[in-house]
Amino acid sequence: MSTIDWSVQADTFKPEVRSLINGQHFDADGELYKKTSPIDLRSLSDIAILNEKEVNIAVNAARKAYNSRCWAGLPLTKRKEILFKFSDLINQHVGTLALLDCLEMGKSIHNLMYDDIPTGAASIRWFAEALDKVYDHCAPARDGALGTITSEPLGVVGAIIPWNYPMIMLAWKIAPALAMGNSVVLKPAEQSTYSAIKVAELALEAGIPPGVFNVVTGDGRTGQALASHMDVDGIFFTGSTEVGKLIMQYAAQSNLKKVALECGGKSPFIVLNSSKQLEYAAQSMARHVYFNQGQICSAASRLIIQAECEAEFLALLKQQINQYQPANPLLTDTRVGAMVSHQQLDKVVNYVEMAVQSGAEVFAGGKAVEPVKNGAFYQPTILTGVRNDMPIAQEEIFGPVVSVIRVKDTAEAVQVANQTKYGLAAAVWTDDFNTAHQVASQLRAGTVHVNAYGEDDATVPFGGMKQSGLGKDKSIWSLQQYAEMKTTWFRYS
Template sequence: MARTHQEWTQLADSLQIEHRAFIGDGYCEAADARTFDCVNPANGRLLAKVAWCGEGEVNRAVSQARAAFDDGRWSGLAPLARARILKRFAALIRAHSDELALLETLDMGKPIGDSTSVDVPGAAYCVEWFAEAIDKVGGEVAPVDPRLVGLVTREPVGVVAAVVPWNFPILMASWKFGPALAAGNAVIVKPSEKSPLTAIRLAGLAREAGIPEGIFQVLPGAGDVGRLLALHMEVDCIAFTGSTGVGKLIAGYAAESNLKRTWLELGGKSPNIILEDCPDIERAARAAAGGIFFNMGEMCTAGSRALVHRSVKEPFLAALRKAAEGYYPGDPLNPATRMGAIVDRIQYDKVLSYIAKGRSEGAQLVCGGSAALSETEGLFIEPTAFDCPKPDLTICREEIFGPVLSVITFDTVDEAVRIANDTEYGLAAAVWTSNVSTAHQVARRLRAGTVWVNCYDEGGDMNFPFGGFKQSGNGRDKSLHALEKYTELKSTVIKL
């Protein structure tokens, strides 16, 4: 039975929050007792003082992971045995779904309705999906000279560091550790200091599920922890989701050290193209609103640029204003809330500065444009959209990571595609049209890892690979392609 606003509030008041790192077989403080404050962005209250790991903790965790990987306590298990343990892990995530959802909402500010319906069940689904896949993925027998037997196999890469973002903390973490664990690796998760609580709790659940000591560890801390992991000579692979700027640093550290395998899922400035023959303008406007206001716009796939044909611009804007009303921010613990708080003061100030920049550069407000609920001491911003006179305004080009939409007008399909591709990013895109040929032609021309047609941000199924072109990164999360990231190919040639 779904909980009420009051019930979630009462549960939050009684919640016991684990604040320590998880190294080896259990929770521990940082050796120097250093901590950082974990604050609820909806009201400014301190949630916990979280262990801030340093070089000592990184070295301990990597040493534990290396020993655990090398002795085969996990990688040496039969795939079916690993699958059974991972399925228990997924079941424990579901059994603790209310607790994990509450941690996610208190820590990051997202609506509890999203945490319970998207983030936590999505993480359990991810772990379960890869558990079910690993005993069904085999190698190859190469077609070689009959005097030889040629085998092509995949082996786990070794020690994997997963540096994960603050916007979907448990879900994005699962997209890394799910396939990495399934492939047989030892994993060290470094959660964002802005939202570390679910990753910390997951470590205890992983151990309870039977994942061996040293195979799943969590190191909370700031950027120095990610840097140390990326530089560590005993880390074999690093998977990062976050900003393009930090991704470049991670790649540099990897190259500077042992040339560890490096997978980056980075930023986006995704175009949502509304063509003249859009089949349903109101539905397109609702999808555009969801594509930028869901999760407070703190999404790498956010449809932050709506490219609208001049002939349908006015009805689109009218429908967009109406749709935006449904995202006015509210208490994240209220199940009726659709947009919560911005994650922290730094991001809050950044988003407001972009809104001010849009105004100063001549963009016209369609809706929003201000802070909200200031009496709560929370970090809330109205769902905001601008009608932009040209596509090269700052708000049209830079990733804002907040609930700010730029509406750009075009006259031809070629112009729309040119504007859409005129960005350093290439994560996602969408096109709305009634013509199936146009849909295919435009989708082929868009330089993006995911293209939606007549929808936006649909298809949360694990069968779809997720990642981008250009400076949106490399490699793919989700799908069987993600398993490839955490393995090495080996050719074995036997002479008969």
């Protein structure tokens, strides 16, 4: 456990805020994005909003680096060695990175140091290790001919990431992109930019050549310029469904670049009478909806439960709430920090108030709190009596709120679970193997958990169905997103 007084560190810390392009910090002109910390509204260093012309400079640097083959042309063993060093450097700077993200987006120092940042570093190492374990293919030979199927880098990759898991989201995008030999232009969320700049500095230190990994700061306009760029070969996005749809439009209206989107979710957590694991189910649900103030795309925010076990399960879930009460994220014993902004806090408050006005009841929580004066904090909340047609049950609010929907049987549970535009994740809890298999096969979600939630790892893909997006993060399958598949047909005699 760290003994550093992070509050003292925070008072004197001055982050680097300039974009990093072609191996150098870039002094942008024009508009600034004004920043305050959600912890206590303290002023933070503003970031530049890069315009189309400035994004073009970053893309040109990435293209020049790619064409030079300074990275893509390296032997796999050398590329792997550099990515290993990159991962190690991130772990060596965990405190600095944690403080940057804590101040900007309010997540607790503890969770950043012992979860987000090590997990991001491990992801980079995982993809580096996979480099020489993934093979190309050869088509069945026939007389006088041979077909090979090879994967080649896309070229210049644009990546746009959200603020809720800054280091993990960064790694899920840049690690496979770099592993495949691409050059990258990363646009981090304006609410969590500082750590991305620092990571780009560490990439240079590790030996990734200038121009191969660039970071551009800004807001949605900067992201639009990147997604619309005619010389970007692929755009990879994690964020809201609404913005994801815009990204697809930008890609189509420009050069029909490759697109992968990991968008929103409203994940069902089905608990059936046949489950005898209610205590563990309550622990799993609490962690994956209250952790990080509920700002999790796959948050288990819809509890779909049979009436006979509802009272027992809710009592167990309520007991878990004490572990997820928000507190000052700069204290090392805090597990849940602030919401990303007061605007996000207001959004959650409004959704809960609207649900109560429509007939839902507050079983636990339901209020904004101030463990730190002027901070953006919200209690872990349980709402009962929720109907599946209420906005609280259908829209992604990105807050620590569980909506409880009672159902009579398994068939209704599946029906309610699938009655949403989203399809990111889901869970079913039952001790009956046949029921588990049947329900899992019927749920329309990219990841279905059976008697578990959020326990998957880097070996399996993560991504959604329906309006939760297209394409996958993690696993060897995601590597192919950052590559073009080429067939070469040989005729010989």
